[in-house]
Amino acid sequence: MQLSDVDLYNAENWVEGVPHEAFRLLREQAPVFWQEVPEADGKGFYAITKYEDLVAISKDPSTYSSWRGSTMIRDLPKEDLENTRTIMLNMDPPQHSKYRKLVSQGFTPRMTAALEPKIRKTTAEILDRVTPLGQCDFVRDIAAELPLIVIAELVGVPLEDRHKVFEWSNKLIGFDDPEFGNTEEVGKLAAAEIWMYANQLAEQRRKDPRDDLVSVLMMGEVDGEKLSEVDFDSFFLLLAVAGNETTRNLISGGMRALLEHPAEWKRLKDDPSLLNPAVEEMLRWVSPVNHFRRTVTRDTELRGQKLREGDKVVIWYPSANRDEDVFPNPMHFDVGRTPNNHVAFGIGEHFCLGANLARLEIRAIFDEVIRRMPDLEFAGPVRRLRSNFINGIKEMPVRFTPSPAVAA
Amino acid sequence: MKIIVDYDRCEANAICMKVCPEVFEVRDDDNLYLSTETPDESLRAKVMEAVRRCPRQAISVKD
Numbered sequence: 295m296q297l298s299d300v301d302l303y304n305a306e307n308w309v310e311g312v313p314h315e316a317f318r319l320l321r322e323q324a325p326v327f328w329q330e331v332p333e334a335d336g337k338g339f340y341a342i343t344k345y346e347d348l349v350a351i352s353k354d355p356s357t358y359s360s361w362r363g364s365t366m367i368r369d370l371p372k373e374d375l376e377n378t379r380t381i382m383l384n385m386d387p388p389q390h391s392k393y394r395k396l397v398s399q400g401f402t403p404r405m406t407a408a409l410e411p412k413i414r415k416t417t418a419e420i421l422d423r424v425t426p427l428g429q430c431d432f433v434r435d436i437a438a439e440l441p442l443i444v445i446a447e448l449v450g451v452p453l454e455d456r457h458k459v460f461e462w463s464n465k466l467i468g469f470d471d472p473e474f475g476n477t478e479e480v481g482k483l484a485a486a487e488i489w490m491y492a493n494q495l496a497e498q499r500r501k502d503p504r505d506d507l508v509s510v511l512m513m514g515e516v517d518g519e520k521l522s523e524v525d526f527d528s529f530f531l532l533l534a535v536a537g538n539e540t541t542r543n544l545i546s547g548g549m550r551a552l553l554e555h556p557a558e559w560k561r562l563k564d565d566p567s568l569l570n571p572a573v574e575e576m577l578r579w580v581s582p583v584n585h586f587r588r589t590v591t592r593d594t595e596l597r598g599q600k601l602r603e604g605d606k607v608v609i610w611y612p613s614a615n616r617d618e619d620v621f622p623n624p625m626h627f628d629v630g631r632t633p634n635n636h637v638a639f640g641i642g643e644h645f646c647l648g649a650n651l652a653r654l655e656i657r658a659i660f661d662e663v664i665r666r667m668p669d670l671e672f673a674g675p676v677r678r679l680r681s682n683f684i685n686g687i688k689e690m691p692v693r694f695t696p697s698p699a700v701a702a
Numbered sequence: 703m704k705i706i707v708d709y710d711r712c713e714a715n716a717i718c719m720k721v722c723p724e725v726f727e728v729r730d731d732d733n734l735y736l737s738t739e740t741p742d743e744s745l746r747a748k749v750m751e752a753v754r755r756c757p758r759q760a761i762s763v764k765d
Contacts, residue, residue: 353759391710402714402732635755645757649715 297324302341302610303331303367305470308682312584314625317343317613326599329608336369339587339606340599345617345637347596348609351588353642358588358607360644361386365586366683367608380528383536383586387643396514396521397529398647400448400507406650409444410658415701416443417658421666422699429673429693436663437545437687438538440655445537448651449530450499450506455491462488463535471680473688485531492530493523507533539684540582541652544638545659546687548576553672553692555627562629563664572629573656578636579627581612582685586640611637612685670694703746704764705739711760718752718761726752734760 300316307313320327320343327341342348351358364375364384378384382393399405420439424430438460446456465484468474495508503509511529514521521529552559562572590605601607615636616624639646646652663670673693679686705725712734718726719734724745727735741749753761 395710398713403716403728404714404730404732639757641757642759645713645715647713649757 295319297327300327300329302329302608303335303682305680305682308584309678309680311678312581312612312685314612314616317610317616321613321617326597331367335367337606339367339608340596340601342596342607342609343613343617344597345614345620348611348614348637349641351596351607351609352637352640352644355386355390355588355643357591357594359386359591360384360390360586360588362591362604363587363589363606365588367585367587367606380524381532382529383532383644390643392516393525393529394647396511396516397507397533400510401647401651403650406654409448409651410654412447413440413444413654413658416440417662418701421662422701425666425694425697426699428696429691432549432690432692433542433546433687434689436659437549438542440545440659441538441541444651444655445534448507448537449533450495450504450508451534458491459488459534460538462491463538466535467539467684467686468679468681470682471688488531488534489527492527495530496523496526536646537648537651539686541648541655543582543679543684543686544576544580544652545656546690547580547582547685548573548656548660549663549670549692550676550687550690551576551579551627552629553670558627558629562660563668566661566664568629569657569661569664571632571634573653573660574634574636575627575629575631576656577638578615578621578631578634580685581615581636581638583611583638583640584681584683584685585610586644611640666697666700667694703740703743703749705736705741705749706762706764707734707736708760708762709734711758713758713760715757717755717757721752721755722748725749 295315297319301307320341325344325347328338329341330338342351361379361384364370364378370378382390385393417440420436424435442456442460446453451459462484464474466481496512499508499512511521511526562568585608587606587608590601590603590607592603594601615638618624639649670692674691676687677689679688714728714732714734716728719728722745725737725741729735749763753763
């Protein structure tokens with residue numbers, strides 16, 4: 295492979311897996327790489343693949359804006375851009391800091407730890423539904439279930455509605471995958487459905503406040519004003535999607551990595567005290583979010599490359615997480631890797647708000663799987679999501695020796 | 703060396719405490735406490751690592 299073969303934008307190049315060979319080449323030969331984009335999707339961008347650069351850009355929102363052109367690669371028409379800016383992901387400080395403070399109190403280590411008993415119990419129940427069967431789809435039956443229930447609980451979506459949220463988030467994220475619609479229209483429709491749903495929920499909580507994030511948001515104020523309907527809907531959309539998809543793909547992708555590295559899988563089973571470093575290694579290895587975009591706000595320079603105001607840069611998390619300058623032997627999956635300062639959750643202004651919660655969920659699942667499904671193995675081909683944005687798995691059939699349910 | 707914490711940015715991720723427990727402590731109330739604002743020079747390397755690794759850029763150092 296040579297530089298002229300690299301195309302990070304074309305989703306076709308992500309079907310078999312993350313294009314790690316292209317990333318290795320870019321880190322070595324072109325760490326600030328000009329990537330063309332089909333004209334219909336807007337201007338080309340600079341692909342940033344080194345850890346150090348990703349960190350510097352993430353920590354400098356005044357030069358590298360999330361607001362100016364949003365965080366998606368595709369350039370949006372003005373109206374869509376304005377809509378997307380109501381989502382926290384696409385804000386800059388000081389506006390971003392104000393909105394973030396509103397929700398962040400729901401995600402502190404203490405708040406997260408308080409959810410642990412519920413998460414443990416839910417995990418045991420999820421496994422109870424599959425262990426007697428001896429086979430299942432790891433994605434749908436295990437990995438998707440926990441994040442869905444936890445985020446539903448956290449934001450206050452009634453349990454019976456949680457699969458609606460699952461379908462909508464699939465459509466919203468999977469716009470490059472034919473199975474989920476393949477058109478922007480489908481994504482827009484899903485977003486509209488989530489917004490309508492959020493409004494109904496808000497209405498209920500306004501009348502009947504409860505101990506959930508929706509109620510906190512309803513009470514919340516930014517600059518002395520109550521959240522607008524649009525603000526609220528955007529919060530809901532971000533929490534519902536960000537809390538689902540990413541965790542699901544990390545759990546599926548982490549399980550896949552373990553099964554593809556039987557020595558490491560055995561090492562973890564033999565020594566469960568490795569669970570914490572193993573979770574960090576799964577995060578590094580999978581990097582569920584492939585990229586976010588920033589737009590340059592003033593002329594600057596990066597590794598000798600002049601960047602002009604208005605230029606797009608796209609930071610690639612899976613590449614930073616395999617940067618040879620930071621991680622010794624980066625292409626080796628090592629459940630005991632220490633230190634492991636990966637950037638799977640990003641860093642700086644937009645550092646993942648749910649990082650503590652995600653870690654707790656992942657630990658709960660693997661703790662349970664190790665004990666109850668130790669001989670789990672592939673039972674069919676793994677089907678990946680066709681996307682340059684999300685490192686996702688749609689289906690992963692597995693089999694194991696059946697065992698009875700244990701929870702009450 | 704004087705440590706400055708932006709408590710508006712801090713979200714109690716406690717990475718500073720892992721890197722340099724001599725200075726940083728995140729207690730059960732989710733707040734960050736400093737054992738001293740002006741630690742000994744011998745801790746400089748650890749403090750600077752805490753500054754760099756804070757995911758929220760909430761810690762800085764003034765000389």
